[in-house]
Amino acid sequence: GAGVSQSPSNKVTEKGKDVELRCDPISGHTALYWYRQRLGQGLEFLIYFQGNSAPDKSGLPSDRFSAERTGESVSTLTIQRTQQEDSAVYLCASSPRDANQPQHFGDGTRLSIL
Amino acid sequence: AQTVTQSQPEMSVQEAETVTLSCTYDTSESNYYLFWYKQPPSRQMILVIRQEAYKQQNATENRFSVNFQKAAKSFSLKISDSQLGDTAMYFCAFESGGSNYKLTFGKGTLLTVNP
Numbered sequence: 580g581a582g583v584s585q586s587p588s589n590k591v592t593e594k595g596k597d598v599e600l601r602c603d604p605i606s607g608h609t610a611l612y613w614y615r616q617r618l619g620q621g622l623e624f625l626i627y628f629q630g631n632s633a634p635d636k637s638g639l640p641s642d643r644f645s646a647e648r649t650g651e652s653v654s655t656l657t658i659q660r661t662q663q664e665d666s667a668v669y670l671c672a673s674s675p676r677d678a679n680q681p682q683h684f685g686d687g688t689r690l691s692i693l
Numbered sequence: 694a695q696t697v698t699q700s701q702p703e704m705s706v707q708e709a710e711t712v713t714l715s716c717t718y719d720t721s722e723s724n725y726y727l728f729w730y731k732q733p734p735s736r737q738m739i740l741v742i743r744q745e746a747y748k749q750q751n752a753t754e755n756r757f758s759v760n761f762q763k764a765a766k767s768f769s770l771k772i773s774d775s776q777l778g779d780t781a782m783y784f785c786a787f788e789s790g791g792s793n794y795k796l797t798f799g800k801g802t803l804l805t806v807n808p
Contacts, residue, residue: 612795620801621784622738622784623798624796627795670738681743684730689736
């Protein structure tokens with residue numbers, strides 16, 4: 580498809596397990612963003628990639644959270660030793676290289692920690 | 694740091710009527726971008742409208758228009774001829790003009806369009 584693709588759509592896991600969330604941006608989009616949306620809240624910025632490097636990781640809530648991007652394409656967000664407060668929808672967005680072009684969002688991954 | 698405030702957690706409107714959603718923001722920058730995104734139950738964030746701060750003319754997209762008051766740091770969204778499909782969460786967002794960069798979101802307004 581032509582849009583941002585995220586997988587899985589839903590993930591349920593036990594507290595303490597590690598999870599990996601995947602984002603496939605729109606082809607040719609060099610900028611990629613991860614956001615977290617807790618129930619009933621707006622989106623919180625987590626991390627921004629330009630190409631394969633991450634100039635801004637300031638939104639990652641703890642060292643249990645990490646992300647990488649390869650080939651200026653797919654990105655994975657990993658949460659280690661999950662906690663119940665990690666339950667949220669994790670949204671990925673991408674945009675072209677040109678500054679301040681609108682971000683295009685995927686449908687998100689709903690993560691539920693039991 | 695920038696902040697975005699949406700003071701209306703919920704609003705409702707009758708089909709075919711007009712509704713205005715409020716948004717205020719705080720920034721020390723002079724060059725920036727403002728957005729309204731719509732999030733239906735499907736979860737996908739859909740761009741509704743975009744405004745460049747250096748443009749005085751208010752942006753419009755079909756039934757959607759904004760009232761951008763730069764001095765007051767206000768950016769309201771007007772939806773005309775509301776349709777049932779407009780029912781969704783609406784988020785106001787700010788982006789710095791310095792680089793292709795993160796969005797700062799408000800907490801959202803849940804809009805319900807009633808038949």
